[in-house]
Amino acid sequence: MQTWSTLSILSPRFRLPRSDKGSPVQSSDCNPHERWALEHSSETMAQPEDANNGFYRRLGKRLIDIVASLVGLVLLSPVLIAVSILVKCTSPGPILYWQDRVGRGEKMFRIAKFRSMVAGADKKGPSITSSGDARVTRLGAILRKFKLDEFPQLWNVLRGEMSLVGPRPELPRYVADYTLEQQRVLCVCPGITDLASIRYRHEEAVLAQSGNPEEFYRNVVLPHKLDLNLDYIEKMSFLFDTKLILQTIKSLFV
Secondary structure (H helix, E strand, O other): OOOOOHHHHHOOOOOOOOOOOOOOOOOOOOOOOHHHHHHOOOOOOOOOOOHHHHHHHHHHHHHHHHHHHHHHHHHOHHHHHHHHHHHHHHOOOOOEEEEEEEOHHHOEEEEEEEOOEOOOHHHOOOOOOOOOOOOEOHHHHHHHHOOHHHOOHHHHHHHOOOEEEOOOOOOHHHHOOOOOOHHHHHHOOOEEEOHHHHHOOOHHHHHHOOOOHHHHHHHHHHHHHHHHHHHHHHHOOHHHHHHHHHHHHHHOOO
16 A cells, blocks of 8 residues: 655645646646636637536536435445455455545545455555456455446545546656646546546556556556546536446446
């Protein structure tokens, strides 16, 4: 488990160091359309939002997240309890795995997952996982296949650190290399699922075939994911989010 840095605890608005590719986003409250247009007036401006979509982005999305995460935690409590018992009984170590991720406005937060790997797995191999990784437990393989390990993130959604739908939050070391354009994904709340999650439903298998999973993820998969995330930001709406949730459910069985 990665250590929650002292700096992150003392300063919830801790900013990541930046490479010479760009400077960090200055406000966690930035609008992915309007702020980008103001800061980059020489580039193509985003299309204005209609009234309904504007309300959804400002307030509706968060209201839905609160209600859905509360209902989900209550209705899924038997599943959460059962999985917790199975994790504890089948592999030594904690039930939950907490990891530092970068959220909206570059705020650091700790994402929650059911532990699907052996205890201390992050010290025994790379930070990304590909098919056949010996660190994944037998139960963990099942949890990951059906995304059951992601269920505890409903708690992150309830806390406002994540949304049901939004760009998946990345590790700080990857975010530090984002280009200025890619940093736009940090203007919205990260999510449990997104367009990239659906497209890369079998990401672990893809990485296993690459020869060098870490390099392939950093240079090929991650840039494509960020392109998809930027596309999502432009299309974000209640109907589009609903469509992505339904597609995510469908993808679990194919």
